[in-house]
Amino acid sequence: MDIEKVNSMDFGEFVDVFGNVVERCPLIAAAVWSQRPFSDLQDLKQHFYAFIDALPQSGQEGILRCHPDLAGRELQLGTLTAESQREQSGAGLTSLGADERLRLAELNAQYRARFGFPFVLAARLSDRAAVPRELARRLHCPRAQELRTALGEVKKIARLRLADLLGIDPARL
Ligand code: GUN
Structure with missing residues (x-):
């Protein structure tokens, strides 16, 4: 386009x-x-x-609160947006074992309790091993820094989604 x-x-x-x-x-x-x-x-x-x-x-x-948890309840229920479903599935989050899912659920809950918004990460640039690692790392960041990081991830997600919609290589955007 x-x-x-x-x-x-x-x-x-x-x-x-x-x-x-x-x-x-x-x-x-x-x-x-x-x-x-x-x-x-x-x-x-x-x-x-x-x-x-x-x-x-x-x-x-x-904006952050409009995001579903990665590998969370909405994925189980099948109520994700098509874009989020594709991104989470691409990162391997739809095929986690029960223990990996539980570990992510615990980390997501801790993150939400600490910051008051869900953990957002450009899942397409990550994978099932890196997601819990990054979540555990960001859990300990100062709040102001974490807000900046999370909004940076929202922008990465937006850039990739825009490139898809426009039918161009994300490197051109
Ligand atoms: N990264 C890419 N898509 C999503 C999403 O829907 N939720 C969260 N938390 N991170 C994402």
Whole structure:
């Protein structure tokens, strides 16, 4: 998809296509649409990033809280978004053994209790061994640092999802 096609989309089409670039936050796509026309595909991505950066801390934490736990209850129930399902499955999180699942559930719960939002990681850039390792490491980070790290992961996820939707190599975005 090229930038002319993106710029020609009406509001409904744009939100349909880009509404889950940030997990369960179609409001972000709705706001980004108002900023068109975009000069190129990178500019489109930058508008998603800029919206996230401009939010007050409560809004940034709200974005994190819209994410399901990795290998969590929603995966078991089959209620993940298509994008999250694909990412978690690509990282091998859909085929964990019972002990690995339990370990992740415990770490996810500790993380949520400490920070008040779920652990977010660009699962597509990780794998089933690295996820619990990274979770255990980030669990001990200072809160302000962890908020920055988690929002950085949201942006990585957004970049990969955008590249998929646009049909381009993520390296070009
Ligand atoms: N990384 C990629 N997708 C997701 C998701 O849906 N939830 C969390 N927590 N991390 C992710």
